[in-house]
Amino acid sequence: MHDWQSFESAYPLLGKSLRMAKNAGRLGHSHLVVSSNAAIRNRFPTLLAQLAVCLDPMPDGAPCGHCETCSLLENGLYPDLFLLAPTSKSRQITIGLTEDEPDTLRNFESMFHLSSSAPGGWKIGVIQDCDTMNENAQNAFLKTLEEPPPRCLFILTTGHPASLLPTIRSRCQILSLTDNVCKYDMETFSALPDLLMKLTFASKGDLVAGEDCAAGLIDVLGSLGSMAEATVQARWDERLKAAENLESAAMKLIEKRMDGETGCEYLRLREEFLSILHTWFAQVALVSEGTPLELLPNPEVVRVWLDADPRPSIPADEAARMLGEAENLVRVLNTNVNDELAVRAFALSVAIDTGVQG
Amino acid sequence: MKIKISRETMLKALQKVGNIINTRNTLPVLSNILFEAADGKLKLTGTDLEIRMETVVDAEVIEAGETTLPAKKMLTLVSKFRGDFIEIESGDNFHSTIKCGTASIMLLGLNPADYPKKDEVKFIRSFSMKQADMAVIIERIAYAASLEDSRKVLQGILFSVRDGKFTAVATDGKRLALCEKVFEELPEGSEGDIIITQKAANELKRLLEKEGEVAINIAENQVVFEVGASVITSKLIEGNYPNYRQVIPASFKQTVTVSCESVIYALELICVTLAESGSPKVSLTFKSDSMLFETNSNIGEGRESVPIQYDGEEMSASFNSNFFLDPFKHIQVDNVFIKVNDVMSPIAIESGDGFLYVIMPMRNK
Numbered sequence: 235m236h237d238w239q240s241f242e243s244a245y246p247l248l249g250k251s252l253r254m255a256k257n258a259g260r261l262g263h264s265h266l267v268v269s270s271n272a273a274i275r276n277r278f279p280t281l282l283a284q285l286a287v288c289l290d291p292m293p294d295g296a297p298c299g300h301c302e303t304c305s306l307l308e309n310g311l312y313p314d315l316f317l318l319a320p321t322s323k324s325r326q327i328t329i330g331l332t333e334d335e336p337d338t339l340r341n342f343e344s345m346f347h348l349s350s351s352a353p354g355g356w357k358i359g360v361i362q363d364c365d366t367m368n369e370n371a372q373n374a375f376l377k378t379l380e381e382p383p384p385r386c387l388f389i390l391t392t393g394h395p396a397s398l399l400p401t402i403r404s405r406c407q408i409l410s411l412t413d414n415v416c417k418y419d420m421e422t423f424s425a426l427p428d429l430l431m432k433l434t435f436a437s438k439g440d441l442v443a444g445e446d447c448a449a450g451l452i453d454v455l456g457s458l459g460s461m462a463e464a465t466v467q468a469r470w471d472e473r474l475k476a477a478e479n480l481e482s483a484a485m486k487l488i489e490k491r492m493d494g495e496t497g498c499e500y501l502r503l504r505e506e507f508l509s510i511l512h513t514w515f516a517q518v519a520l521v522s523e524g525t526p527l528e529l530l531p532n533p534e535v536v537r538v539w540l541d542a543d544p545r546p547s548i549p550a551d552e553a554a555r556m557l558g559e560a561e562n563l564v565r566v567l568n569t570n571v572n573d574e575l576a577v578r579a580f581a582l583s584v585a586i587d588t589g590v591q592g
Numbered sequence: 593m594k595i596k597i598s599r600e601t602m603l604k605a606l607q608k609v610g611n612i613i614n615t616r617n618t619l620p621v622l623s624n625i626l627f628e629a630a631d632g633k634l635k636l637t638g639t640d641l642e643i644r645m646e647t648v649v650d651a652e653v654i655e656a657g658e659t660t661l662p663a664k665k666m667l668t669l670v671s672k673f674r675g676d677f678i679e680i681e682s683g684d685n686f687h688s689t690i691k692c693g694t695a696s697i698m699l700l701g702l703n704p705a706d707y708p709k710k711d712e713v714k715f716i717r718s719f720s721m722k723q724a725d726m727a728v729i730i731e732r733i734a735y736a737a738s739l740e741d742s743r744k745v746l747q748g749i750l751f752s753v754r755d756g757k758f759t760a761v762a763t764d765g766k767r768l769a770l771c772e773k774v775f776e777e778l779p780e781g782s783e784g785d786i787i788i789t790q791k792a793a794n795e796l797k798r799l800l801e802k803e804g805e806v807a808i809n810i811a812e813n814q815v816v817f818e819v820g821a822s823v824i825t826s827k828l829i830e831g832n833y834p835n836y837r838q839v840i841p842a843s844f845k846q847t848v849t850v851s852c853e854s855v856i857y858a859l860e861l862i863c864v865t866l867a868e869s870g871s872p873k874v875s876l877t878f879k880s881d882s883m884l885f886e887t888n889s890n891i892g893e894g895r896e897s898v899p900i901q902y903d904g905e906e907m908s909a910s911f912n913s914n915f916f917l918d919p920f921k922h923i924q925v926d927n928v929f930i931k932v933n934d935v936m937s938p939i940a941i942e943s944g945d946g947f948l949y950v951i952m953p954m955r956n957k
Contacts (some may be wrong), residue, residue, distance in 0.1 A: 347829055348830065349828040351711050351813060
């Protein structure tokens with residue numbers, strides 16, 4: 235989704251409605267973007283802001299993508315674009331004690347009462363993962379959301395709209411950008427398919443093989459923390475170089491933001507790890523039940539298995555049992571249990587049918 | 593860039609510009625001051641994206657150019673140097689060598705191309721007034737603006753030009769301070785209202801001197817104050833200022849004249865000493881020959897009176913002591929007029945030269 239046209243080809247009805255609303259001067263002042271895809275949640279606010287503030291829109295209302303405001307928004311240089319995202323380790327957006335406290339709702343809100351120096355005079359506020367606002371922060375934001383200062387556009391993004399107060403949801407126009415298919419980054423998790431292949435088709439009744447797979451899965455899970463750290467470090471490298479001379483207060487703030495971002499990245503990677511694991515067993519079960527290969531929603535996850543010659547197979551009831559174990563693992567790993575123990579118990583249960591689940 | 597400049601001139605310029613630099617800013621270039629040298633002048637610029645301040649000073653420009661250097665470090669260095677002249681030479685990678693006397697310091701700078709550019713603004717109206725008058729106006733009213741209020745307009749100061757009169761107003765909803773100044777000459781089309789931020793007002797006040805004029809140029813979204821060789825560009829607070837004239841009573845039954853110094857003495861004596869925390873309530877009783885201040889707290893109780901001439905019925909009202917004291921501390925005159933109606937109505941404090949302060953009494957339980 236690089237520009238408005240590619241967005242509209244993916245979501246034709248929504249794209250057309252927004253364009254028409256813009257052309258009729260009825261574009262809302264607050265939008266709630268709902269999507270389970272983090273990439274869409276990051277990208278779409280820029281496109282929506284371009285639609286709202288483009289200085290030279292197309293006759294059908296679409297943003298041109300290359301006027302001064304579109305370029306500034308695209309490059310993150312728009313002077314009145316204010317971002318709020320969870321930065322603390324607790325992954326919460328708090329209300330803040332004063333307006334001077336950075337990364338808090340009060341600080342964010344105070345930006346919108348000053349005049350805009352941007353071309354066109356619009357002020358854009360984006361709250362990423364707004365479900366991480368605590369209840370106090372959400373309540374404090376209600377009044378501004380309902381009656382914003384003139385020429386303000388608020389874009390809130392979330393993957394969990396049910397976690398928001400109904401009063402926040404009802405004050406926003408909800409834009410649902412849900413995907414039928416979840417895309418996985420298999421390059422990051424390149425070790426996973428081989429481990430799952432071995433666990434599914436070469437560990438039956440073999441405790442040693444099951445334990446080997448468990449150790450491999452635990453390694454992948456254990457490396458997520460350092461992967462998250464490396465990703466965030468790479469993102470911040472350039473800025474840190476330039477920040478070497480900053481005052482200690484500003485450096486502390488940057489370190490706090492990096493910590494928060496690392497925490498968010500770790501949670502995202504862990505969620506993706508569990509989702510890939512579950513998708514593997516779900517698709518093996520589908521094929522075992524007789525689903526044609528071309529109908530698989532995520533063939534990239536089971537590519538190793540699909541390309542194997544000869545392709546191993548297991549009975550449908552065995553595949554269903556393994557899927558049950560995988561679902562159970564996802565459930566217990568979302569509670570407060572020891573990751574290592576849970577993964578080991580899962581791998582051994584897949585290898586040896588104990589007849590007991592959980 | 594290579595320049596030679598008097599240490600004193602540089603220090604004054606850095607003090608003017610360096611104050612608005614926000615040390616908690618995470619955009620590194622905003623911790624720096626932009627130095628631009630050309631044609632025998634050095635321009636220093638500082639900004640926090642809300643306010644931008646520029647000041648121009650004379651300097652011997654050996655080689656024209658520009659660089660940015662950390663504001664706080666520069667200020668510390670220049671104030672500690674012992675020589676009379678400073679030489680700044682910026683080389684590759686925007687690193688600069690600063691020499692003064694026998695000392696030589698190298699500071700790491702940042703690319704001046706990354707410094708926020710000045711917006712091109714089109715002024716829609718302009719007027720000017722004496723710097724001394726503007727300084728008195730800000731001093732007399734700025735404290736009354738709200739520090740924390742969901743109504744953001746109350747966190748600013750209203751500058752209004754109507755009917756040949758300049759009016760500045762600040763209020764936090766509990767008290768209101770107003771200062772008026774009649775223009776002798778006013779350019780056509782100057783009428784209108786703006787709400788400036790407290791930070792802009794404070795920075796402007798720091799620049800103002802006893803002589804000279806301040807030019808106030810208003811654009812659609814910004815205000816530009818020109819004070820001598822310095823320019824402040826500030827964003828405005830958006831919104832409509834409440835109709836402050838409504839809270840000023842049309843007439844008063846009694847007027848008393850009181851000495852500022854004696855009121856400050858009386859209030860500080862009994863309230864500061866007996867305050868547990870915050871500002872205690874003070875009861876004010878108007879008697880025929882005196883104005884009696886009384887307060888009590890868990891620490892004790894106290895009373896002090898100030899001589900006045902009062903012809904009305906004896907009456908007593910309570911006020912927040914700090915709110916009552918503030919105008920006396922900032923008004924800069926010897927005597928003021930206190931105007932009253934009754935115990936439930938607001939009272940007014942006037943200086944007789946355009947200053948008016950209105951405060952609501954507190955309800956006794």
